[in-house]
Amino acid sequence: MxxxxxxxxxxxxxxxxxxxxxxxxxxxxxxxxxxxxxxxxxxxxxxxxxxxxxxxxxxxSFTDYQFLGAYHWVGIDNFVQLMSDDRWRTALLNTVLYTVVTVPIAMAVALLIALGLNSGIRARGAMRVLYYMPQVTATVAVATVWLWIYQPDVGLANSVLGLFGLPPQGWLTNPNLSLPSLMLVGVWQGLGAKMVVYLAALQSVSRDQLEAAQLDGANRWQTFWNVTWPALGPAHFFVFVTSTIASFQVFDLVFVMTKGGPGSSSTVMTYEIYENAFQGLQLGYAAAQSVVLVVLIGVFTLIGLRLQKVSSDV
Structure with a gap:
């Protein structure tokens, strides 16, 4: 015990x-x-x-600061002035139009290329390198090549038109064609990065789900729409956000190829900010324009996030 x-x-x-x-x-x-x-x-x-x-x-952005000069607090006067600035409104419209056109087209073309490269075609490695080359090439070099392509007299674009009996065009001198011509260059140059993202996402799609869809009798389109497309949701969101930011920040192409002309037909927000800041030395006004640019990028990013959530819920 x-x-x-x-x-x-x-x-x-x-x-x-x-x-x-x-x-x-x-x-x-x-x-x-x-x-x-x-x-x-x-x-x-x-x-x-x-x-x-x-x-x-x-x-x-709330001052009238100029380079090496005195500055004073002006409140929201810079933002009020933006609302009545015709050149800024044109730059804003051109930037939004450039983004709305180039981003979805580039995403669609990059996805098609990725689908082709993901299949059993020959020389897939060489094709991937060729499609990605414009992405790693300096934008100034790309713009210089396209300046020759758009050259009115001996350029490749007008030479191709001549083969079909069409008159030559002033691709960069016609106000109606200057911005679309820049859009084409932007789409072409940005395909490589988007293609790589989509290609990586396609290779991570579940093979079991693809085989199950084929066993159930689904054709290629049904398999893509019901299996592959939902699996690409995160890739869509990433490509959309990065492409939107890059489109809003386009500058090199405009600076080298058109200088915003003819007139203001191809001017964009970044080029307008550059002119006001480094040529006009109106740094306070350029700062207000930069704030608007950042806000617009944030709005489009939130739109992409919202669309990604909606697609994931569906």
Whole structure:
């Protein structure tokens, strides 16, 4: 009886093993500190080169600051002036039109190319490299090549038209053709990156679902629409957002090929900001234009996020 009581008392008096738990908590805390230390350079870089310039941009948008000159607080006068600036309204319309046209067309063509390269065609590796080459080529070089293609007298585009008996066109000198000509170059140059994203997404589609659809008697279109297309939802969202941001920021093509002309038929928001900031030295006004550009990019990004959620819910 005494031995049993001693054993029970020994069991109840035994201390709980807290040392391993403390070591685990200490290890977790060390990992968190190490993670913050490794993130510190990136966070400092983002704060100095992204967050601080953004705050300064917003602050300058409410001033009449000019380069090396005094500046005064003007409130929302810059934004009010934007509403009555015909050239800015034209640049805004051209930018939105450029984005609305180039993004869906480039996405559709890139998806078709990815579908073709994902099939069992020959020389798939070489074809992928060829389609991706414009993406890694300097935009100035691309624009120079297309300047020759659009050249009125000996350019390739008018030479092709001549084969069909059509008159030559002023691709970059006609106000009705300058912006569509830039759209064509933008679509062509951006196909590579979109194609790579879609190709990676296609290769991750479940083979079991594809085989199950074929066994159920589904044709190619039904298999694509019911199996492949839903699986590409994240790829659609990524391509849409990155393409929209790139389209709103188009500058090099306009600067090299048209300088926003003829007139203001091909001017875009970034080129208008460049002219006001670095040629007119109206940095406060250019800052207000930049704020509007950032807001528009955010709106289109939110639209893409909303569409992605709707498609995923369906």
């Amino acid at each position: 005494t031995a049993i009581k001693t054993e029970v008392a020994g069991r109840t008096a035994a201390p709980p093993p807290r040392a391993p738990r403390r070591r685990a908590q200490g290890l977790q805390g060390s990992r968190k500190r190490a993670g913050w230390v490794m993130l510190a350079p990136a966070l400092v870089h983002a704060a100095v080169f992204l967050l601080l310039p953004m705050v300064m941009l917003v602050a300058l």
